[in-house]
Amino acid sequence: MSLVERLIQELGPWSWWVFGLLLLGLEVLAPGTFFLWFGIAAILVGSVALFVDLSWQLELILFLLLSLASVFAGRSLLRKESADEGDPSLNRRGSRYVGRVFVLDEPIVQGIGRLKVDDTVWRIAGPDCPGGTRIRVNAVQGAQLIVEPATD
Incomplete structure (x- = not known):
């Protein structure tokens, strides 16, 4: 068993929190708002896994579903905000x-x-x-x- 596998197994649901925080940290370093949504999804999976005993397959499926949902929700939210901002006569x-x-x-x-x-x-x-x-x-x-x- 490798070190990463052993660490994930010992941390249990907290490994999703660690993964989510790593993704949020990556968001700070990378431009845009891409990793933010995956980090939020990972933290949500970790929260669910703390209270409900899920297999790793279900946790992975839940992560994928929450990632897709948060990406689409985040994109639509940012699109609405950016449409309202700005000065239409800025370059005129x-x-x-x-x-x-x-x-x-x-x-x-x-x-x-x-x-x-x-x-x-x-x-x-x-x-x-x-x-x-x-x-x-x-x-x-x-x-x-x-x-x-x-x-x-």
Whole structure:
């Protein structure tokens, strides 16, 4: 009898706990959430085996079933969470300004001007307006904001 076989036999149901904790430790080292579900399944099998006397074949089948169930449940849970997160206009910074009203620091001359918003200077296009005019952003074309005088 090898050392591993003897150790598993002596630990009994606790060997599932050890295996589950090893898988959870592997999850910390490996990217993603793959080993987490198998670690949870192993700990659950160890918990059941503490109270119910099962053969090793039944324990293995229970582990496989719980692993599949936890993987599918975990994937659907993470998919729902990731769909709710994030900023839809993260890579389209100018789209955040559509509909907002700003005051021109510099005039728009021959349809082109500049607008400072927070710490960014944007190129703007629109009708000629003097500095100090209130303008509304209507659209974004690449890195340029399309503006018009604000009427409100």
